[in-house]
Amino acid sequence: MFCEKAVELVRELHRMSDGQLPAFNEDGIRQVLEEMKALYEQNQSDVNEAKTEGKTELIPTVKFRHCCLLRNQRCIAAYLYDRLLRIRALRWEYGSVLPTTIRFHMCAEELEWFNQYKKSLATYMRSLGGEEGLDITQDMKPPKSLYIEVRCLKDHGEFEIDDGTVILLKKNSQHFLPRWKCEQLIRQGVLEHVIS
Amino acid sequence: MADALSEASELSGGEESQEEDVLTPAELIARLEEAWLNEKFSPELLENKSELVECVMEQLTHMEENLQRVRKGDLKASVHRMEIDRIRFVLSSYLRSRLQKIEKFFPHVLEKEKSRADGDPSFLSPEEFAFAKEYLANTEVYLKAVALRHMPPNLQSVDMLKAVPEPCLDSFVFLRVKERQENILVEPETDEQREYVVDLEEGSQHLMRYRTIAPLVASGAVQLI
Numbered sequence: 001m002f003c004e005k006a007v008e009l010v011r012e013l014h015r016m017s018d019g020q021l022p023a024f025n026e027d028g029i030r031q032v033l034e035e036m037k038a039l040y041e042q043n044q045s046d047v048n049e050a051k052t053e054g055k056t057e058l059i060p061t062v063k064f065r066h067c068c069l070l071r072n073q074r075c076i077a078a079y080l081y082d083r084l085l086r087i088r089a090l091r092w093e094y095g096s097v098l099p100t101t102i103r104f105h106m107c108a109e110e111l112e113w114f115n116q117y118k119k120s121l122a123t124y125m126r127s128l129g130g131e132e133g134l135d136i137t138q139d140m141k142p143p144k145s146l147y148i149e150v151r152c153l154k155d156h157g158e159f160e161i162d163d164g165t166v167i168l169l170k171k172n173s174q175h176f177l178p179r180w181k182c183e184q185l186i187r188q189g190v191l192e193h194v195i196s
Numbered sequence: 197m198a199d200a201l202s203e204a205s206e207l208s209g210g211e212e213s214q215e216e217d218v219l220t221p222a223e224l225i226a227r228l229e230e231a232w233l234n235e236k237f238s239p240e241l242l243e244n245k246s247e248l249v250e251c252v253m254e255q256l257t258h259m260e261e262n263l264q265r266v267r268k269g270d271l272k273a274s275v276h277r278m279e280i281d282r283i284r285f286v287l288s289s290y291l292r293s294r295l296q297k298i299e300k301f302f303p304h305v306l307e308k309e310k311s312r313a314d315g316d317p318s319f320l321s322p323e324e325f326a327f328a329k330e331y332l333a334n335t336e337v338y339l340k341a342v343a344l345r346h347m348p349p350n351l352q353s354v355d356m357l358k359a360v361p362e363p364c365l366d367s368f369v370f371l372r373v374k375e376r377q378e379n380i381l382v383e384p385e386t387d388e389q390r391e392y393v394v395d396l397e398e399g400s401q402h403l404m405r406y407r408t409i410a411p412l413v414a415s416g417a418v419q420l421i
Contacts, residue, residue, distance in 0.1 A: 040348035113338040120330040127323040136288040143281040
């Protein structure tokens with residue numbers, strides 16, 4: 001049956017829970033594109049035949065194939081666009097550098113899109129207000145207290161806080177830090193907010 | 197909050213007076229909160245408030261500068277620090293929700309901007325406009341490169357305006373009335389109903405379709421909650 005491959009692509013993403021990015025299904029896309037090519041060629045020859053030999057009974061088949069083509073196009077666009085939305089969400093979650101495991105799941109063009117998006121977003125944030133701009137990927141949750149208790153989940157090296165003190169973020173060590181400084185690290189999974 | 201801010205504004209030398217109406221810092225923050233809630237709850241992108249954003253950013257910078265001078269361990273400092281954090285959260289959240297809407301509805305946002313008459317106020321700030329244009333171009337280039345250019349010649353373009361969903365103006369919103377309104381026409385939801393008019397009393401709260409009260413949100417007569 002036509003379009004099945006395309007619908008399968010959409011289903012594949014739909015099955016994934018929000019925010020997960022499965023590997024780019026290059027093979028699936030290729031198969032759909034091949035199907036489209038075949039449909040298109042059949043249509044062309046049928047249209048020619050209908051024109052030259054006046055076979056009007058071919059028209060419904062041509063129309064049907066065209067619908068399949070449109071549907072395939074739409075499914076592929078939906079698949080790609082949905083992946084872009086997921087990739088966009090990753091920028092907000094992980095910051096501008098993505099973990100290699102995720103990059104591995106993206107195709108070259110997606111990485112290109114991501115870099116471009118990163119640039120646009122950075123330009124926008126720099127243009128806000130005064131000289132330095134405002135990083136709106138920070139302050140995701142309303143602040144409850146100034147300092148929070150955090151535990152290191154992995155070695156991160158030295159970390160400087162506002163007043164110039166440098167602390168060493170070592171695995172399993174626990175610190176009492178200004179919240180606005182560690183938000184990003186928590187989202188990256190370096191620190192864990194300890195709620196007692 | 198007002199206290200922390202007024203100290204900041206004493207040093208700012210009343211820079212808000214450049215605006216048409218002079219705002220105290222407390223009023224400024226109230227305006228920001230209003231804009232923030234409206235933006236957060238309305239389904240479509242509202243008019244940009246870049247002046248307001250700039251003022252708040254200035255205030256934040258001043259407050260940060262003041263804090264630098266306070267000696268370490270002062271109790272007052274941490275209270276002010278908290279205030280800064282809170283204001284920055286509201287500001288960031290406001291800008292974030294705008295950006296999210298721009299990303300979600302980018303073809304429609306740009307279309308609206310294009311069809312806007314010259315004198316009308318712009319919905320997008322220049323920076324947001326640049327961002328939206330880049331986003332559209334980037335996405336189009338991407339779709340073309342990965343799939344569309346491999347498709348049959350008659351299917352190599354996607355009409356973004358049709359492909360990306362429009363904001364749903366018929367969604368319901370909660371609102372509080374700030375200025376009394378008379379004769380608001382409520383359109384029928386189903387075929388059996390007829391349209392009717394309501395009066396909105398000041399201070400009352402309602403649950404209505406956004407489309408009905410969109411002009412009132414824009415004029416500031418009602419506040420989304």
